Amino acid sequence: MDGVHDLGGRQGFGPVRHTEFAPAFHAGWEKRINALYSLAVKRGIFNMDEYRHAIERMEPRHYLSASYFERTMTSLATLCVEKGVLTREALEAAAGGGFPLARPSAPGRGNAPDRETFRPGDHVQVRDEHFAGHVRMPGYIRGKRGVVVSESPAYPFPDAHAHGVEAADEPTYDVRFRSEELWPNGGESALVHVAVFQSYLMRVPAP
Incomplete structure (x- = not known):
């Protein structure tokens, strides 16, 4: 949220x-x-x-x-x-x-119906969406593009788990972002790694 x-x-x-x-x-x-x-x-x-x-x-x-x-x-x-x-x-x-x-809490939600499995090297974009319930997607990566580095074991999907909603467990992906993508003209050049749940990501073509 x-x-x-x-x-x-x-x-x-x-x-x-x-x-x-x-x-x-x-x-x-x-x-x-x-x-x-x-x-x-x-x-x-x-x-x-x-x-x-x-x-x-x-x-x-x-x-x-x-x-x-x-x-x-x-x-x-x-x-x-x-x-x-x-x-x-x-x-x-x-x-x-x-x-x-x-x-009071807002309603939860289940897995994204169009979620995909990614492999290292895949180019992805974090979904640009706002959700009133619990979400484990930090706001500063919303809508940003990065590259998948690795995949974790599956965990309870937090958007559902915080609200008693049935959902499949999901992996998180270690996604590598360039600092210039996250903070244009705002900092030194660096690589930033963020663990991002599967439902928060969508595939995009390589630039």
């Missing part, structure tokens, strides 16, 4: 901040939230694509102001309410006030 979370490859945000040897957790509650989220996935309450999509569904101002583990907590709480594990009233009673949850 389009949203404020899709910042990969976007320009104008400055350098990525990095602290060497930073601790994984900064407070005890972060460890508990991480453990509860991992347990929920292990018990089959929700899957990783549902978890990611619930974070994407956060109200934009909440998403931008939240820490990593606050986003995890919001996703965990939202999905537990949606799955009937607990109620929002119980959450708010425990919190002593309002407890923000993610916004």
Whole structure:
């Protein structure tokens, strides 16, 4: 889905901040939230694509102001309410006030009906499409052309898996893009590799 979370490859945000040897957790509650989220996935309450999509569904101002583990907590709480594990009233009673949850989900979708199998060296283009549900196609490659390098094993198709829609598993293709294709006049010449699900690609002739 389009949203404020899709910042990969976007320009104008400055350098990525990095602290060497930073601790994984900064407070005890972060460890508990991480453990509860991992347990929920292990018990089959929700899957990783549902978890990611619930974070994407956060109200934009909440998403931008939240820490990593606050986003995890919001996703965990939202999905537990949606799955009937607990109620929002119980959450708010425990919190002593309002407890923000993610916004409702949009419908999912199945595999692209015209998807193809590709081989290394094939020229492809990422479909130029917008989808309201969960999608694992970063916005900066939308509509761009590249070359297939390799194929992965098949995985659950995220556009369906996040929404409980039946779909065939799909491979991802390692697609090599030229930086000039992704960011015209915007950076140094380089090759960028992105893992792209089969349904997001279509074959194009070699230039």
